[in-house]
Amino acid sequence: MINKQLKNSILQFATPSDETFEEFNDLLEYREINKKEFILTKGQNCKHHYFILKGCFRSFFINEKGTEKILNFGIENWWITDYDSLTNLCPTNLYIQAIENSQVLCITKENMDKALNHSLEMNRYFRIIAEKVRIADQRRMYYMFNLSGKEIYTMFCEKFPEFVQRIPLYMLASYFGLTPEFLSKIRGNG
Template sequence: MFSPLYNHISKFVDLSDDERETLGSLLKSFSFKKKAFLLEHGEICRANYFVVKGCLRLYFIDIKGAEQTTQFAIENWWISDLTSFMFQKPSAFFIQAAEATEVIAIDHRHHDEIFNKIPKLERYFRLILQKTHQASQMRIKFLYSQTAEERYFHFNKLFPGFVQRVPQYMLASYLGFTPEFLSKIRAKKVL
């Protein structure tokens, strides 16, 4: 049941059968329909989610009332409002299923227990967080140093299948422009 996560972990650290069994006893799996919320603004984020199948997004509502997507998570990616999760404070974000999604969740109450029982997982999560932080830094750099068209074509080159998976308004929000502008970029590409 948790083999996708075990396979992902094995790319970074090796777990014994006993460690896998211990980890499995502290995990839960969930399925969410498209547009379902895993977290809403003002709630406390109670879990860190590993996507087995599907797509989740993390977003907030800006001062103009527009949704601003800050992160996507597809297969083998983690997603959480880390600040809310770690400090158990109300979230300023939403986590929503962009498509029907299956996840494996680590509940906050088991977070430290997992590290105490399986110290190797601290290394795993450190490596994952380093990759996530690096990707976040590059996204911010691209927002400030590339034109909207350059951002779209760069993202499309890196994740060609992903561009077709998510609704246009979510992708536009993530890339920092309006859905109408994204339509114009796509129309130019076709011409």
């Protein structure tokens, strides 16, 4: 039987048949990932999509100066991967790491292609997921262009309190493109 959480995620946007659900289920693998463990590191070819059942991940790269720059967080019911490496079959620049002890369902690119080959509804689901991510990216760009460091932090605390609670401040700073010191200063000045 397909995992209930994933089924609900899919049913938000698409209506595959029971058969399609079960076929998709057969392509998935359950994994537990410990806090700080990596599911992807620089230089590897990214092979999987990950659906987060429980826990929290971050994807980041390390710049020339050795500083971590976070591109994305992922929490329950989100998909996380490096699309660039996955679709272009090239080595990734990214690290994807568990921030908490986590549980995921993972699926290889090949199996994903299989699932997408004959199901309109699965194509619809992943199309809509990609469009949602696109919207999130656009909003993020909008914020980063439009707001000062302080405003970004304030906005984020309002809109995503669940992230602020569970993610260390220095990771949030990295996600906003700020230094932890500066974010700490912002916080101090109310």
